[in-house]
Amino acid sequence: MEPIHEAEASVSPPTRPVFNRVHYDLSLDTNSPTSPPQADVQRLSRSDTAVHREPFSPLRRRRSTRVATFRTIDDTDDFDFDATYTERPGWQPGSEPGFDPNLPDGGHASMPTLSAPCEITVVDFSKDRMAKKHFDNDGFVSFLTEPKEKWAKCRWININGLSWDVIQAVGAHKGLHKLALEDIMNIRNRTKADWYPSHAFIVMTLQKLVHLVDEDDDSDASSLLSSRSTTKLKNLFRGFGRSKESKVPGSGSSSDPEKRTVTKCMTELSETPELHETSMIRSLQRYHASGNEIRTEYMEANSILAPLNLAVAAEQVSIFLTADNTVISFFEVSAGDVERPIVTRLSNPGTVLRESCDASLLVQAIIDAIIDLAIPLTAVYNDVLGDLELDVLTSPSIKQCKDLYICISEINKMLRFLNPIDNLVNVLRDHRTSLTHEQAVLELENPASGVIVTPMTHTYLGDVLDHCIIITEALEQCKQSSENLINLIFNTISANQNESMKQLTTVTIIFLPLTFITGFFGQNFPEEGFPEIRNGIWYFWACAVPTAFATVLILMREMIYAWFVRVIQRKRVLSNRKRNKAKRKTR
Incomplete structure (x- = not known):
């Protein structure tokens, strides 16, 4: 289209200004195979002084200044975001989803591999026998090539730590879906259950109460008070979620990130700065945290549990339930807290878990243990809020509102990860098999039957749901009590002023x-x-x-x-x- 410029002058009145108009020739030769000609619009050049001397025109003119333009940010590596908040380096919008275990780099050459020393436990059991083996990364990869013994009816692979070589070996050996493997490495997932042809994949958050102790502290784990200052919590958790150097070889303390006590509900932590990223406890404030590092450190230092040297640790747990009656669980650091009670049950003949040889019931036991770790949270928050309530009733002050606000923030975050577990358990119960329990037991080791959730597992999942509801209701009550105390503080202060x-x-x-x-x-x-x-x-x-x-x-x-x-x-x-x-x- 070729524009034709013409000057059109009005006859009357003589003072009417002259306007420049542009007309386009809209005729187009449809028979011509060539593309239509591009319009070449010729603009009249005028100086700024000439524009100001022209009389006012009712027509809208183009601004003399250039309109602001926008450009999509392609590289976000220059921004100071928290490492756990953003995707891993090399990720780009529109990238191929999933990690292929048959490729050395998972199909993402720009994605750096995740490597960490792992503690792997393999438990094979049947009604008459139970065997437990421990492996490191290389030993476990070699072990997967060996066939499972015929007497073993069910297998549990419990992996403590996230490392690409282990994830790749398990994924290739069991045929795990590449989307599920990507979810394992992405530690900012929501609580969910995905169903694939040969396995089910479950992601949830483990929350537990931790007690911070020094490496040389041999005191009993039941002691809640310590002589350490409240800033120790900030110093320990500072830098969590960031890349760390590999642990120093020969350091005995670095290989044991937790000094666990079986009979206690809390975990004692060893202050080891050499721990790898996937072998460190993250506080609740740093788990799924925003990129504001200053706010995170402030919330940690002023936590309502800081005066007791206590904290809430959170980590992501991934569980696979395969069609060949195998359970594969991935923990970041707390695998031992779940493994100990379950292995104890499997070691004793006559227990329901041992007699059933049911992988779905083993998944129920793992979820139940994860939820039970959150029970001490309700007790400690009730205790701390009870002390705050006495202070508010006797001497209310605005400073108490800050403590209560931080408490509400922590409870909201805990509920954010606990509430979806109700739906997760209901989803597992909805996938109950239509077979009877006797028929389902016979089909457990048949991969052609797919993933089976037995009627017994459906029954015991109801108990898990009850525990989860009890914990969430207790935390909701703590949250409501905190909000009521804030209202009481302001009402009391206002009444005194009145x-x-x-x-x-x-x-x-x-x-x-x-x-x-x-x-x-x-x-x-x-x-x-x-x-x-x-x-x-x-x-x-x-x-x-x-x-x-x-x-x-x-x-x-x-x-x-x-x-x-x-x-x-x-x-x-x-x-x-x-x-x-x-x-x-x-x-």
């Missing part, structure tokens, strides 16, 4: 007439015009007291009337109570 203003008002009303009379008698009256000025002090009080009394009655008449009404009503209530008590005694 009472102070009321007292000041009363004093002002009493002294208002006295101030007026004092100012009146303080004027320079001539003695012949105001002979009463010669009277003594009694004359002042003779005028001031009746005036003050009358002013108080006039200005405070409603308050005085309400006080008399309350007194009369109170006397009637007390007399009725005495009369009722007397009637009860006579019966």
Whole structure:
């Protein structure tokens, strides 16, 4: 289309300005195979002074300044985001989803591999026998090539730590879906359950109460108080979620990130800065945290549990339930807390878990143990809030509102990861097989039957759901109590301020007439015009007291009337109570 410019001048009135218009030739040769010609619009160049000298035009003109343009940010590596908040380096929008275990780099050459020393436990069991083996990374990869023994009816592979070589070996050996493998390495997933042809994949969050101790501290784990300062919590968790150097070889303490106590509900941590990223406990504030590092450190240092040297640790747990009656679980650091009670049950013949040889029931036991680790959280928050409640009732202050706000923030985050577990358990229960329990047991080791959730697992998942609801309701009650305490603080402070203003008002009303009379008698009256000025002090009080009394009655008449009404009503209530008590005694 070729634009044709023409100047069109108006005949009348003669002062009418001349406007430049652009017309386009819209004719197009459809028979021509070539593309239509591009429009070449010729713009008239004018100086800025010429534009200002032109008369006003009702037509809208293009701005002389350039409109701001926008460009998509392709590289976010220059921004200072938290490492756990953003995707891993090399990720780009629109990249191929999933990690292929058959490729050395998972199909993402730009994605750095995740490597860490892992502690792997393999438990094979049947009704008559149970065997447990421990492996490191290389030993486990070699072990997967060996066939499973014929006597083993069910297998549990429990992996403590996230490392690509282990994930790749398991994924290739069991045929795990590449989307599930990607979810394992992405530690910012939501709680969910995905179903694939040969396996089910479960992601959830483990939350537990941890007690911070020094490496050389041999005291009992039940001691909640410690001589360490409250800033130790900030120093320990600072840098969690960032890349760390590999642990120093030969360091015995670095290989044991936790000093676990079987009989206690809390975990003692060893302060080892050499721990790898996937072998470190993350506080609740750093788990799924935003990129604001300053806020995270502040929330950690001022946590409601900091004075007790306690903290809430959180990590992601991934569980696979395969069609060949195998369970594969991935923990970041807390595999031992779940493994110990389950292995104890499997070691004792006659337990339901041992006799069933059911992988779905083993998944139920793992989920139940993860939820039970959150039970101490409700107890400690109830205890701390109880102390805060006594402080609020005896001496309310604004500082307590800050502690309560941080407490509400922590409870909200815990509920954010606990509430979806209800739906997760219901989803597992909905996938109950239509077979009877006897028929389902016979099909457990048949891969062609797919993933089976037996009727017994459906029954025991109801108990897991009850535990989860109890914990969430207790935390909801703590949250509501915190909000009520904040309202009580503001209401109490406001009531005290109103009472102070009321007292000041009363004093002002009493002294208002006295101030007026004092100012009146303080004027320079001539003695012949105001002979009463010669009277003594009694004359002042003779005028001031009746005036003050009358002013108080006039200005405070409603308050005085309400006080008399309350007194009369109170006397009637007390007399009725005495009369009722007397009637009860006579019966």
